[in-house]
Amino acid sequence: MTGSATVLYVEDEESDALLMERAFASEGGGLALRLVRDGRSAIRYLSGGNGYENREENPVPALVLLDLNLPQVHGFEVLRWMRQQPQYVTTPVVIFSSSSREEDKERALVLGANEFVEKPNSGLKFRNVVAELRETWLEGKPGRA
C-alpha cells in the first residue's frame, strides 16, 4: 500500500459508492480509494481521529472527492474545515454532487474546492470521471504499478 496515492471519497449514497469503487477498479491505475459515509467521519478520518489513527491503513489522502448532501455534517462544512487545517490547505478537493445549482457551484469554489463535478447519470460514465480526476489532479502521483 505504501507509495500509492490515496483518494478519500465521502459519499452516503451506497450505489454511488459501489459504482465509484468499480470505476476505480478499472480506471484507478493503482490509486487507493478510501470511503467514508458522512461528513463527521470524513473529518475524523482526515484528522486521524477515533478509528482512523492508523495512517498505514488510513493514509492522508492526495485528493478528496466530496459529496455535498451528507448526513450529520454537510459537504460544505467538511470543505470549510479542511481549508482551516494547515495540513489540508492545498489538498485538492473535488466536489462530486448531483446538484446542478449554480449557487452550489459558486459556493464550493468560494470555500476552496478545486473542481465541481456533476455526478453522471450513467454508471459507465463514472469511469470517465475517475480517468479525468487522475489526469487533472494525480498525474505523476505514484499509483500501483
Next chain:
Amino acid sequence: MVRHMSNPPLAKSVGYSVEDALRKGLWRYAVALGSVALAAVLRWELNELFATGFVFITFYPAVALTGIIAGGRAGLLATVLSWLAADFFFIEPRWGLLSNTFSGWVALAIFLTGGGLISAMAGLLGRARKREWEAAERARAEAKLRLSEERYRDLVEQVVDGIFVADREGRYLDVNPAGCAMLGMMREEVLKSTFTDVLAPEEHPRLARTIASFADGEVHRSEWRFRRKDGSVFVGELAGRELPDGRLQGVLRDVSARKRMEEAVRESERLYRAIGESINYGIWVCDLEGRNTYASESFLKLVGITQEECSEFRWGNVLHPDDAEAAMAAWKQCVKTGGPWYREHRYRGADGQWHPILACGVPVRDERGEIVQWAGINLDISRLKRTEEELRKAKNELAETNANLERLVTERTAKLQDLVGELEHFSYTLTHDMRAPLRAMRGFTEIVSLVCEDCERKEPKEFLRRVMTSAERMDRLVTDALDYSRSVRQELRLENVDTGILLRGMLDSYPEFQASKARIRLEGDLPVVLGNEAGLTQCFSNLLGNAVKFVKPGEVPEIRIWAEMRGNSETPASGDAERWVRIWVEDQGIGIAKEMLPRVFDMFSRGSNSYEGTGIGLALVRKVTQRMGGRVGVESEEGKGSRFWLELRTAEGR
C-alpha cells in the same frame, strides 16, 4: 299821479266820505280857500307897507295860483273869496261889506273881471297840460306792455314744451311752434282743431271732467294720450289751468321717450329680478356703506329676512364670530381699492346653522367711473363643503384601507414567498434526491447489460433496455423540472449577449446539433440583445432541441435561424429609446396541430406521444424569456413545420 300816491292810505284812515269828496274835486276848493287865506294873512302882515290902497293886488297871485293848480272853477271861487276877504278886512268900511266909494266899486269890478279872466286862462292851461301828461303816460305804458309781450312771445316760441290756449269749448286759440311740432300740424291746422281732434279716442270720456276741474284756477297736472296728424300716438304730460279771462291754457310735454325709458328700466329690473329669483345663488346689491338695496329670494330665505327688511339687514350680524373681523377688514379694503370681493365665510342661517358661503362681488360704476354700488352673489356652499368633507373622509378611509391592504399584501407576499421558497426547496430536494436512485438504476442496469452481453436469451437484455429507457426518461423529467424551478426562482441578471456567438458556440458543442444530425443555418447578422446568457442558452437549446426532435422518422432536420428588427408598436413595453428584435427558429418538421397551438407554451403540454418529451421545455422558454422582459410566439402548420420566435430588447447603445 297825486291821486295814486295819496289815495290808498287816506281811504283807509279817514273813510269813504273824505275819499268821495276828494274824488268829486273838493280839494280844488280847499286849494282856493287856502290860497286866499294865505294872501289875506300876507296882506295883514304887510298892511303897513301897502297902507290902505291897492288891496286887491295882494290877492291876484292867490287867484292865479289856484287857477293853475286846481283849475278855472277853483280860480273863480278864489276870486270871490278874495273879494269877500279884501272887502271885509281891508277896504273901508272895514269889518263890513261893500265899498262906500266909487273907486272902491271900480276896483272891485276890475278885480272880479281880472280874477275871472285869470281863472279862465289857468283852467284852460291846466286842462291842456293834463291831456299832454296823460298821453305821455299812456305811451309809456304801451311801450312797456309791448316789451313784455315780446319777451313773453320769445319765451313761448323758444320753449320745447307745447303751449296751447283754448276756449272752454276746446277750440284752440293759440299755440306755440313746439305745440305744432308735437301734433305734427301747421299752426293754422291747430287753430282749426279742438281737443277731441288731437286726443286719442280713449281719452275723450274724461275730457269734460278735467276741464271742469280747471275752474278753480289752479294748475292741474295730468297725462294724456295724444294722436298726431299722422295717426301716431304719444303720451303727453299736461299742466293746465283756467286763465282769469276764462280761456284755458295748457303746457304740454311729450314724455313718450321718458315713458319708454321707464318701461325699459322696469323691464330690465323685472329681468334681473327674474334671473335673481330663478337661480339658487343669493344675489345682492348694496350701497357704499354696505346696506343691502336688493337681495334675491334665495338669499332672503337663507338669512330669514324679507325684501323690505333687506335695507336694515347688516350682514356683519350673521357672520361667524371667527370670520367677522377678517371679512369686515377685507370688505373695507375692497371698498377702498374698488377691487373685486371674493371670500369664503360662514353665515348663520334662518335655520340656526352655520352655512359656508362663497361671496363674490364687483363694484358698479357710473359713467364717470365712480363706484355707486356693489353687486354680487353669496353662494351657499354647504353641500359642496359636505361633499368635500365626505370626499376627504372617503379618501382617508381609502388610503387607510389601501395601507392595510398593502400591509396585508406585503405580509401575505412574504408568507407566500416563504412558502414558495419552502416548496421550491422541497421540490428541488425531491427531484434531486430522485436522481440518486435513478443513477443507481441506470448504473447497475448498464453493468448487468454488460454482463448479459453474451447471454443467449434475448429477453433479459430487452427488459434491461426498457429499464434503462424509463430511467433515462425519468431523469430527463427530473432535470427539466429542476431547470424550470430554477428559472422561476433564479435571478436573471440582464446583460448584452451576442446571440450569433452564443448560437454558433451551441452548434459547435451540442452533439445533437452537429451537421451529421441536422442542417442548421444561421442567416444574416444575429443581434446583440439585452438578456441573460444562461437563460438564452436554455431557450435556444430547447427550441433547437425541439426542431431537431420533431421531424418525421428518417428525415434530417432542416432549421433556419434569423433575426428581424421590430418597431416599437407591438412590443410589450415600448419606450422611445428601446428597439426590439425578433429571433426566428424555423423548422420543416411535423408542425403543431391548430388546436394545440394556444397551449403549446403551457406546462406539461405535449403534442405527441410518439416523441420523447416532458412538456416542460417550451414552458421554460416562455418563463425565461418573460423574465428577460421579452415574449415568445409561434406560427405553425401541421405537417409543414413550425416557426418559433423570441422577441427581446436590442442591446443598449446598439
